[in-house]
Amino acid sequence: xxxxxxxxxxxxxIVAAGSATARGDDFTLPCAEAPPAAVxxxxxxxxxxARVLCTRSGHLIVARPxxxxxxxxxxxxxxxxVDPRGVKPGDDIGHAAHFTTIDLLDATETARGKVAExxxxxxxxxxxxxxxxxxxLGLVTADARRMILWLFHGPRGADGFDLWGxxxxxxxxxxxxxxxxxxxxxxxxRIQ
Numbered sequence: 595x596x597x598x599x600x601x602x603x604x605x606x607x608i609v610a611a612g613s614a615t616a617r618g619d620d621f622t623l624p625c626a627e628a629p630p631a632a633v634x635x636x637x638x639x640x641x642x643x644a645r646v647l648c649t650r651s652g653h654l655i656v657a658r659p660x661x662x663x664x665x666x667x668x669x670x671x672x673x674x675x676v677d678p679r680g681v682k683p684g685d686d687i688g689h690a691a692h693f694t695t696i697d698l699l700d701a702t703e704t705a706r707g708k709v710a711e712x713x714x715x716x717x718x719x720x721x722x723x724x725x726x727x728x729x730x731l732g733l734v735t736a737d738a739r740r741m742i743l744w745l746f747h748g749p750r751g752a753d754g755f756d757l758w759g760x761x762x763x764x765x766x767x768x769x770x771x772x773x774x775x776x777x778x779x780x781x782x783x784r785i786q
Contacts, residue, residue, distance in 0.1 A: 609623075612641055621649055621650055622647065623649060628648060628689045629692065630737075632689060633692070633696045634648065637696065637731075640698065641658070643658055643661060644656070644731070644743070644755070646693070648688075651685060651687065654674050655733075656673070657760055657784075659784065661781055662782060663781055665778060671779055673743060673761055680685045693733055693735060695734035697732040699729065700729065701729065701730060705730070705742075705767075706725055706728055707761075708762065708777075710758055712760055712768075712786075713725065723749040727747045728745070729745055730743060743760075743762075744760050744762060744767075745758070745781070746759070746780070751782070753782055757780070757781035757782070758778065760777065760778045761774075
């Protein structure tokens with residue numbers, strides 16, 4: 595699959611994580627009602643940082659409270675199992691958009707290099723910091739799209755947190771402005 599098609603098929607959507615759940619109980623769905631092929635659990639030890647949220651807009655991987663995932667500029671984010679260009683706000687696709695695989699991955703030297711390259715390209719102020727302790731989630735969606743969510747220690751912010759993440763395509767971790775894949779995000783305790 596060409597890199598452009600991979601980037602176009604990836605499923606990253608920026609929304610206010612709080613607003614996703616603030617819509618009320620009618621937005622979330624019980625994950626227990628998902629089809630048997632749906633994977634709704636994050637493997638340990640990354641289950642302390644992430645969880646699957648089942649919604650009417652499909653299954654999402656979101657930060658596990660009290661953590662928040664934020665993009666540069668303090669914008670909250672969630673990772674979706676659906677293509678954001680194919681789903682309009684309010685579409686009720688529910689459990690049809692789910693993950694069939696969520697596997698724990700160890701980072702290779704190549705993966706660490708690609709993530710470090712993204713950090714330098716997108717956040718040049720952190721060019722000298724190499725990601726350490728990288729672990730990943732290998733994701734496959736119900737419509738066979740593949741991606742990797744990398745979680746790692748990176749630049750330490752003024753708040754003292756140094757946990758970061760980035761969503762990458764199977765083949766590369768190139769930054770895509772439309773889907774925001776390859777854009778590093780910080781993981782920190784949500785301020786109430």
